[in-house]
Amino acid sequence: MKFVIEKKVAGTLARAGSIETPHGTIQTPAFVTVGTKATVKALTPEHIRELRAQVVLANTYHLYLQPGPDIVAMAGGFGKFMGYYGPTMTDSGGFQAFSLGAAYGSSVSKVATGEAKGNKTEIENFNGKKQMARITDEGVEFRSFLDGSKHFFTPERSMEIQWKLGADMIFAFDECTSPHADFNYQKRALARTYSWAERCIARHEELDTEHVQALFGVVQGGRFKELREEAARTIGALPFDGFGIGGSFNKEDLGSAVGWVNAILPEEKPRHLLGIGEPLDLFDAVEQGCDLFDCIAPTRMGRHGSLNTQTGKINIRNKKFTTDFSPIEKDCTCYTCTHHTRAYLAHLFRADEMLAGTLASIHNVHFLLRLVERMREAILNDTFLEFKKEFIANYR
């Protein structure tokens, strides 16, 4: 993998560049489409190509459970397995330490609003019903969401599985913490993530002797500036090919948290903001120096009937759309908007037809891909901040 910065925006950390991978070049900043189980939900690989998605990210935990890393390896890696031949990434399974752990069965989101409070991140109920992941310094014990069976992930194991999954860029195994975790817990979790980072590098070097697979280290630290900066220094000093910024954030200051980190991380390596994809968050992240983002929002929200437009999100199931024969967005060039009406979408959703999720996902993914594409153009034209201002004014 080779990363080149083409242009920077004065007075900000924003930059545009390109990442060369064995399966093609990514123009950054770029939105990474999420295909957790080697499928971008509701979309065919042909849709993905037509949408000009530049990268697809799959998940280690999910593909490990089903169909298993050996089958994916036999298929020639997850990209080939699913029939997508562009650049690929895999997430390490570290996010599942949170989603199946502290967040399991609760409404806790990694992007929290308001004051951080409470602390129930130490997992004690693994054998009860509450949580499906238990974290120790050695690794994470997961329960399969498919059949309840127990599985133990270590940093080494994550590297081995990701090696078999065969993506161009992979992530170090980290612990994604809850926004409600207190300072002391975050500090302990960080110590684990540091040690896991080193173990990942060591194991990956053994597996990938020719270094065809880029390894990204992950910066954690939760909502604490002190810890975020420490993590950026610590992880940033390790010989990773790029960096992921993960974990939980304050909705209000997500941008500044990303800025604390990127001000410290080595400039010449790409930075991937993990799991963030709300339009306004993307502007902040780009301004604060991120190059890549992945997010399930466009596909999940799409399947749930929430569609993005330049003036904000709409819920296409709302009554008012049942007789609205205009496209989702007048000037949108996506397949859905050029062929179908809001009324038709509203009907498909109400009729519980599968095509609803597909058409909605096409639109939402197109929306984000084009948005980030325009951010890149704006950076190259030196109009990024104006573009941001203009977009926000419309979007609210």
Added chain:
RNA sequence: GCGUCGGUGGUAGAGUGGUCAAUUACAACAGACUGUAAAUCUGUCGCCUUCGGGCUACGAAGGUUCAAAUCCUUCCCGGCGCA
């Protein structure tokens, strides 16, 4: 015509003297979703409300009872059987 079973909220369908404004499902109306446990989940869903409660409701009209969707009478409507 006789007999018989049945008529419950937008729909289907529970309930068969008080704990019933009435289980449940669907529909409807709105909301949530940020490295996918998610084609998922949540709230509302007779009318009014100062959120304490008040009012009108289970085909219609009477009646029994302290109390009726629930029991009785008649009527109306529907299914089935016999003529």
